[in-house]
Amino acid sequence: MKRSQKMKRYVWPILWVAACLALIAVLWQRCYEAVPGCTQQDLKTAADDCWVETLAPASVEETARRVYLTFDDGPSPTTETVLDILKEENVPATFFVIAAENNREYLPILQRTVAEGHQIALHSCTHEYRRIYADDTAYWEDIKELRQQLAPYVDAESIRWLRFPGGSTNTVSHKYGGSGIMSTLKRQAEEKGYRYVDWNVCAEDAAGGRPSAAEILHNVVEDAQGKDTCVVLMHDTKATKTTAEALPDIIDWFRENGYEFCTIDQMPPQQNGGGGGGGG
Secondary structure, eight states: OHHHHHHHHHHHHHHHHHHHHHHHHHHHHHHHOOOSOOOOTTOOBSOOSOGGGGSOOOOGGGOSOEEEEEEESOOSHHHHHHHHHHHHHTOOOEEEEEOOGGGGGGTTHHHHHHHTTOEEEEEESSOOHHHHTSOHHHHHHHHHHHHHHHTTTSOGGGOOEEOOTTOTTBSTTHHHHOTTHHHHHHHHHHHTTOEEBOOSEEOOTTSTTOOOHHHHHHHHHHHHTTOSEEEEEEEOSTTOHHHHHHHHHHHHHHHHTTOEEEOGGGSOGGGOBOOOOSOO
């Protein structure tokens, strides 16, 4: 009997500590949880060539240096900060948006985004790879749902640009829809009158480890070296506040190196699609 009492004396404190640790873990996760979206974990591309190498030769009029700043997975509170910076710098950008359940409260931010001259483009409603890449029907149902969620805030029917989650050559989709799913979706996108775009410069801000603003700037500059056309992949989620911190320096670098800032809808027709890479 005494032994049993001693065991109880030790077991209850241990259980209490374990319960407290579990609660702390849950609260920590909720505090730092990003909206569903891009990660670079297990996302690989089927093509090794970069996006620019897939383009047709540019004409003389198109040889000027251009940079397209793009943000995926918003809107979120970070989007407001990004918009403040873009307004101060007088620079346009393109936002590939999602409408997952826990970021829908921020969709009204899109009204400001459009009013200030930025472009809204389609990314995914749920950004759940298992769901959207189950087959081609599932993908287009997701896009339809995204349009419905955006309709109260923007002219959703006029949006004809999209970015496939993971990029147009991602291989993570093969686990769900087979090895031919992306080829099918790209063909169907063109048949439906969409244009899709990947990226050739990646901030790597969706990677694990929460990179600092300095690291994000370094990643962008390193990828942009030697390119006359840069499509920069960044993210405006709750978890990527350091991307907003890095944005003024990113803009300064492109400006100092003679780039013109454009939105994706200003992209010449032959610059559709491409290799992409990482986690978009």
